[in-house]
Amino acid sequence: MNRGIPFSSVLMMSFGFAFLYAPIVILIIFSFNSGKLVSVWSGFSTHWYAELLQNEQILEAVWVSVRIAVVNATIATILGTLGAYALARFGAFRGRTLFTGMMAAPLVMPDVITGLATLLLFVGIGWTRGISTITIAHITFSLAFVAVIVRARISSLDQSLEEAAMDLGARPVKTFLVITIPMLAPALVAGWLLAFTLSLDDLVIASFVSGPGASTLPMVVFSKVRLGVSPEINALGTLIVLLVTLCVVLAAWVFHRQEQGRLRDQQAAERG
Amino acid sequence: MANNPSNSPDKASTVAERNSRFGIPGRYLVVSAPYIWLLIFFLAPFVLVLKISFSSAIIAQPPYTALFDWSAGLVPDIKGTLDSYRFLFWDDLYVVAYLNSIKIALISTIICLLIGYPMAYGIARAPGNWRNVLLMLVILPFWTSFLIRVYAWIGILKNNGILNNALIGLGLIDQPLPMLHSDFSVYVGIVYTYLPFMILPLYANLARMDESLLEAASDLGCRPWKAFISVTLPLSFAGIVAGSMLVFIPAVGEFVIPELLGGPDTLMIGKILWNEFFRNRDWPVASAVAVAMLVFLVIPIVIFQHFQAREDRD
Numbered sequence: 001m002n003r004g005i006p007f008s009s010v011l012m013m014s015f016g017f018a019f020l021y022a023p024i025v026i027l028i029i030f031s032f033n034s035g036k037l038v039s040v041w042s043g044f045s046t047h048w049y050a051e052l053l054q055n056e057q058i059l060e061a062v063w064v065s066v067r068i069a070v071v072n073a074t075i076a077t078i079l080g081t082l083g084a085y086a087l088a089r090f091g092a093f094r095g096r097t098l099f100t101g102m103m104a105a106p107l108v109m110p111d112v113i114t115g116l117a118t119l120l121l122f123v124g125i126g127w128t129r130g131i132s133t134i135t136i137a138h139i140t141f142s143l144a145f146v147a148v149i150v151r152a153r154i155s156s157l158d159q160s161l162e163e164a165a166m167d168l169g170a171r172p173v174k175t176f177l178v179i180t181i182p183m184l185a186p187a188l189v190a191g192w193l194l195a196f197t198l199s200l201d202d203l204v205i206a207s208f209v210s211g212p213g214a215s216t217l218p219m220v221v222f223s224k225v226r227l228g229v230s231p232e233i234n235a236l237g238t239l240i241v242l243l244v245t246l247c248v249v250l251a252a253w254v255f256h257r258q259e260q261g262r263l264r265d266q267q268a269a270e271r272g
Numbered sequence: 273m274a275n276n277p278s279n280s281p282d283k284a285s286t287v288a289e290r291n292s293r294f295g296i297p298g299r300y301l302v303v304s305a306p307y308i309w310l311l312i313f314f315l316a317p318f319v320l321v322l323k324i325s326f327s328s329a330i331i332a333q334p335p336y337t338a339l340f341d342w343s344a345g346l347v348p349d350i351k352g353t354l355d356s357y358r359f360l361f362w363d364d365l366y367v368v369a370y371l372n373s374i375k376i377a378l379i380s381t382i383i384c385l386l387i388g389y390p391m392a393y394g395i396a397r398a399p400g401n402w403r404n405v406l407l408m409l410v411i412l413p414f415w416t417s418f419l420i421r422v423y424a425w426i427g428i429l430k431n432n433g434i435l436n437n438a439l440i441g442l443g444l445i446d447q448p449l450p451m452l453h454s455d456f457s458v459y460v461g462i463v464y465t466y467l468p469f470m471i472l473p474l475y476a477n478l479a480r481m482d483e484s485l486l487e488a489a490s491d492l493g494c495r496p497w498k499a500f501i502s503v504t505l506p507l508s509f510a511g512i513v514a515g516s517m518l519v520f521i522p523a524v525g526e527f528v529i530p531e532l533l534g535g536p537d538t539l540m541i542g543k544i545l546w547n548e549f550f551r552n553r554d555w556p557v558a559s560a561v562a563v564a565m566l567v568f569l570v571i572p573i574v575i576f577q578h579f580q581a582r583e584d585r586d
Contacts, residue, residue: 006496009394013406016391020413020467023424026434030427039433083306090299099303102310104577108518110525110569112542113562116549117317120559123334124320140313143306172298197415204527208549218419225423225532229430237420244415252408 024241031234048231049239057220058236065200065217068131072138073195077188079139080146080195085180087147088154106144114141115208122209129211137209138199145198146191153187186255193247318566325559326352336555356560366561369539374568376455376540377523380462381470384519385512387463388470392511393504395471396478407475414468422461422532429457429533453535461529466522470515477511478504510579517576521569541565 031049035042052058083103086093106114118137122129161183165175181188203218210219221233327336360366395406413421428434429452436448451457481504489499527542534540541561548558 005394005397009390009397012387012390013394016387016467016471017409019387019464020409023421023428023464024413024416026428027420027424037432039427039430039437079306079309082302086299086303086306090303093299093303095307099307099310100581101577102314103306104580105573106314108521108573108576110522110542110565112525112527112545113321113565114317116545116558116562117321118313120320120324120555121313121317136313140310143309147306194415201418203419204546218417221417221419221423222528225419225426229423229426233420233423237417237424240420241416245412248408248412248415252404 027234028238031231031238033231048235052232052235061215061217061220068135069196069199071135072142072199073192076139076142076146076195077192080143080191081150084147084150088151103144103147106141111204115205119208129209130214133209134206137205142195142198146195149191150187153184157183321559321562324556325356325563327556328353328355329554329556335553356556359557360560360564369541369544372539373524373541377520380459380523381516381520383463384467384470388467388474392471392474392478395475410468410471422529425461425533455538457533458530458538461533462523466519469518473514474511477508481507513579517572521572525565
């Protein structure tokens with residue numbers, strides 16, 4: 001039932017969404033500014049996009065960041081899913097309290113602490129710093145975020161399918177691979193995408209654990225922003241917003257269709 | 273076979289119980305990969321931070337002294353020092369930065385709650401289709417580059433920025449307000465960045481609240497506002513705590529926002545830690561700053577985990 005939304009809530013929602021989106025809209029508008037200022041309009045131009053696509057440093061950083069993000073997202077999704085499955089389905093096991101703690105703490109731990117701590121580990125064991133160390137550090141916090149998403153999905157799953165498979169003699173590993181994983185698919189995709197963007201977005205941890213020659217996109221953007229604003233960064237931001245919006249809308253649409261298909265199948269099955 | 277009682281499935285058994293079929297070795301195999309990973313790359317580093325905070329800085333690689341001297345034989349000679357901690361407590365800079373970080377994080381959390389609660393409430397009450405769209409609108413900014421969204425505020429808050437130009441254009445002010453590089457812009461940046469973290473747990477909590485309680489209250493003559501205070505608000509307590517912790521804890525250690533939007537006198541502990549490490553190259557003091565921050569954050573982190581665990585049981 002719908003009791004209606006109170007007026008104060010509507011007011012705050014309008015304000016809140018304006019607050020969340022105004023900077024993004026302004027960012028996009030000024031990426032097409034012909035002048036160098038990011039606050040005074042002086043005419044339409046795509047000049048800054050051309051400039052951006054010729055900036056070797058940024059292009060190289062994009063490539064470094066994307067490689068890290070893909071490896072990170074893949075490993076974090078595997079580890080996060082295993083962790084989420086253990087927490088959701090295994091009941092009590094030895095060391096569960098510590099495990100729960102380690103799966104939740106990265107969600108809130110300030111980046112500067114995680115960054116410093118992880119760096120000290122790599123220095124302590126004498127690991128050469130670079131792309132590999134950034135990837136490892138990213139996996140560590142990403143897997144906790146993946147686990148949150150996957151766990152929410154596991155707890156909303158209908159367990160009877162897994163039970164049916166096991167009743168029919170499927171071994172637990174096979175049940176997990178053939179029944180559980182496909183049912184978790186939307187959460188796995190969402191988790192992968194989240195881990196990917198978290199990695200692409202991280203400045204602080206990467207700065208701590210990076211070595212010479214490994215500059216991620218946020219590290220390059222940060223050093224540019226420190227020197228002052230530039231419409232080139234606006235152009236970059238616009239491209240990122242565009243790409244993310246496309247991905248999110250596409251993913252939402254695919255899942256929506258899938259869910260509807262599943263519901264139809266279910267209804268058909270119930271009708272016999 | 274179906275008639276064989278020993279083989280017939282027990283209807284009451286849950287998947288959790290059936291997973292015992294994974295067998296003890298199987299279960300440990302599943303849990304051990306993430307477990308070992310977190311032990312090595314999450315827990316061990318904190319032990320190292322603690323260890324190095326008791327060392328002293330030297331110009332070498334790595335730039336700190338060894339805590340244990342094994343040259344004497346089987347029993348190591350412990351060369352720990354409290355110098356870094358003494359330094360933290362004697363120098364006003366650190367104490368002030370500490371208190372200031374907590375103040376800024378606390379006020380930002382309250383502002384996020386004041387904006388986020390009505391928003392989450394509105395989304396939870398919105399009709400089905402709208403609900404998903406609104407929820408997506410909350411999540412979407414979270415997926416786009418945080419750094420670039422913070423950067424966008426520079427162009428808005430600058431002296432010759434969009435907001436000042438607009439206010440002057442409207443004739444409300446004749447001198448630009450110095451909004452950028454002040455505590456004000458840090459608050460704007462933190463509230464802006466962390467607002468979705470407040471809204472999402474609140475929404476999750478409010479969306480599954482049992483409506484019949486509110487109906488009962490209104491049937492019994494309770495006015496909507498009173499029903500909100502005495503029914504909805506207490507029931508959403510877990511969501512309020514989860515959201516507040518997701519904002520407060522990372523905000524205390526925030527670096528990027530005070531660095532880009534704050535002024536030279538905006539002291540925050542995350543910025544201090546960064547500077548100790550990258551500018552002064554004093555790893556032991558940076559570690560001591562981290563340990564001191566953690567000691568303070570342990571209580572909110574434990575509260576957060578407690579509520580996470582409680583949500584899991586529901």
